[in-house]
Amino acid sequence: MRVRLPGGRISPAALQELAELAGTNALELTSRGNVQLRGVADLDAARERLTAAGLLPSESHERVRNIVASPLSSDLGDTAARLDEGLRARAELAELPGRVLFALDDGTGDVAALAADAELRDGVMHLDGHPTDLPGTVDALLDAARAFLDLRGDEWRVRDLPDGARRIAAELGGTVTGPRVVPAPPTPPPVGWFDRPDGSVTLGMGVPLGRLDPRTAQFVAAVDHPIAITPWRTLFLHGLDEGAAETVVRVLAPKSLIFDATSPLLRVSACVGDHGCVRAQGDALAHAAELAGTIGDDERVHVVACERGCGAPSGEHRRVVVRDGADD
Ligand code: SF4
Known part of the structure; x- marks a missing residue:
């Protein structure tokens, strides 16, 4: 099951629910800030629990609730929630391809690195990384999604549509104002201690290979923040x-969460490989864990167990394909 979290935000109670549903399996964090659960035995019961926890608010629009937001910004959590509500309120937007991505960037360029189809950045709307003169509002993002639907033909993303950004902007009475700019992703990702302007502290925690142990997830939920x-x-x-x-640092660091930005584990990722995928030709997770001990200081590596190459991180990285113990 993939559970979509608009803007990556999740309440402690909802994380606790996911941890219980996962049983002994890891919660897999995805490159769109969502969570996947594998090996769920009773899908109907799981669906009921997710619905009760507010994690499945719409059957019709579930696939299109793809919203990322700069995680250090508290305001953008509310904007992500409004965008999610707006998406679900427009019946026609259920027809969007599930690959379409919305992004809300706080000016740091962190989620802009994902080259979303429609994005709020620097106060204006960006389309596939192109700045426009259209307003950076929730309504403008939803209108852009509608315009893409009208123009898309068989295309899945704005980047696939010839002259897509310009044509969508023109549909909305605007224009593209500059070249496509897609910043590099933050490398390493922000982990550690962040003093916030309001005097509070935010903790960033790396999760080895994006696989969160359900017992550790329950500790995180119990902090109740x-x-x-x-x-x-x-x-x-x-x-x-x-x-x-x-x-929190004292309790969670021994549970494998990473607070040190220099940890090589932050620069290694992997697909699930033969721990959950029928196409797998090897154990990508084990190989990635081994690689973490040997990669160079500036290297970024993604390990996959077939040519399909799922879950690749944005930005420069070396891809390793594992096949029956061999790799290339
Ligand atoms: S890259 Fe291949 S083995 Fe890995 S998850 Fe995707 S399809 Fe499965």
Whole structure:
């Protein structure tokens, strides 16, 4: 099951619910800041629990609720929630391809690195990384999605549609104002201790290979503070005071969560491989864990177990394909 989290935001109670549903399996954090669960035995019961926890608010629009937001910004969590509501309120937008991505960037360029189809950045709307003179509002993003639907033919993303950004902007009475700019993703991803302007502390925590142990997830939920899951497969805990933050580090660092930005584990990722995919030709997870001990200081590696290459991170990286113990 893939559980979509608009803007990566999840309440402690909802994380607790996912941890219980996962049983002994890892919660897999995805490159769009969502969570996947494997091996769910009773799908109907799981669906009921997710619905009760507010994690499945719409059957019709579930596939299109793809929204990432800069995880350090508290305001953008509310904007992501409004965008999600707006998407679900427009019946026609259920027809969007599931690959279409919305992004809300706080000016740091972090989620802009994902080259979303429609994005709020620097106060204006960007379409596939092109700035426009259209307003950076929730309504403008929804109108752009509608315009893409009208123009798309068989295309899945704005980038696939010839002259897509310009044509969508023109549909909305605007224009593209500059070249496509897609920043590099934050490398390493932000982990550690962040003092916030309001005096609170945010903790960024790396999750080895994006696989969160359900017992560790329950510890994170028990802290009972706002949580964000990032497109870099990390977690943020917001709104802590210094004492609480020190306690969280003391409790969660021994449970494999990463607070050190220099950890090589932050620069290695992998598909699930033969731990859950029928196409797999090898154990990508084990290979990635081994590689973490040997990669160079600036290297970024993604390990996959077939040529399909799922889950590749944005930005420069070396791809390793594992096949029956061999790799290339
Ligand atoms: S890359 Fe291949 S083995 Fe890995 S998850 Fe995708 S399809 Fe499965």
